[in-house]
Amino acid sequence: MAKKPPSNAQFWLRYLLLSLGVIVVGVTLIILLNREGSMDGEPAKDPAAGMSKFYADYRMSSSQPRPKDLGDFVIEVEEPEEGMDNRLSDMESLQSNIPRGWVGEYKFRDFKAGSTLRESISAHAQNEGMQVLWELDQDFIIKVQFQIEDTIVGSLHKIAGAIGANFDGDVETWFCPRQRALVITNKQSNYLLQHCEKNQRDQQPN
Structure with missing residues (x-):
């Protein structure tokens, strides 16, 4: 069949x-x-995950008093004697050829364990001919290596968003073309308002 x-x-x-x-x-x-x-x-390529691990043992809102013992990965930064506005004014250079709206190259940047946020972002900025003015009274040791995929301006802006809750006032980042400088601060500044550009999240690479 x-x-x-x-x-x-x-x-x-x-x-x-x-x-x-x-x-x-x-x-x-x-x-x-x-x-x-x-x-x-x-290293993790998700900056949010890396930052979450980094601050797993230390998270403090601006409404809470700061403890005397800042822990083993928070570093107090000594404030310069000269004010920020005066220092920025002294750094002015009419020879700077950086265009307004500059944001830098878009790429992955490593933030290695054992370094600090200030050291790492400053080194990345120097590679692009810029300097970082860290106008905050704390710096943070990186406990877990991570990467940020963004421009140098965008990377600094993301760092500001991650650590902002640890400071009084809003932590903002600025681009100052006359100084070839990037500024991260929670202070109010007439100089920044008049001569620098506040960084925004939606800025695109040149």
């Missing part, structure tokens, strides 16, 4: 089961590769 040819329903059922098997294998491989990458000690 001749065998009946498989029905259309059986054919499509086998096809769907085979396709499902391929998808499951693919997903499994992706999960395994991701696990291997994390075990190799590669």
Whole structure:
């Protein structure tokens, strides 16, 4: 007796089961590769996750009093004797050829464990011919290595957003073309308002 040819329903059922098997294998491989990458000690490329780990043991809102013991990864920064406005004025250079609206190159930047936020962002800025004025009374030791994918201006802006709750007032970042400088501060400044540009989240690379 001749065998009946498989029905259309059986054919499509086998096809769907085979396709499902391929998808499951693919997903499994992706999960395994991701696990291997994390075990190799590669830095996290999600700045939000890196910052969350970084501040896991220290988070303080601006309405709370600051403790005397700042912990093992918060560094007090001594305030310069000369005011910020005077220092910015002294740094002016008419030879600066940086255009207004400059934001720098868009790329991944590493923030290595053991360094501080101030040291790391300053080093990245120097690589692009800029300097950072860290006008805050605290700096933070990086506990977990991470990366930020953004421009140098955008990277500093993200750092300001991550640490802003630890300071009184709004932590803002500014670009000062005459000084080839980036400023991060929670202070009010007439000089910044008149001669520098407040950085915004939606700025695009030149």
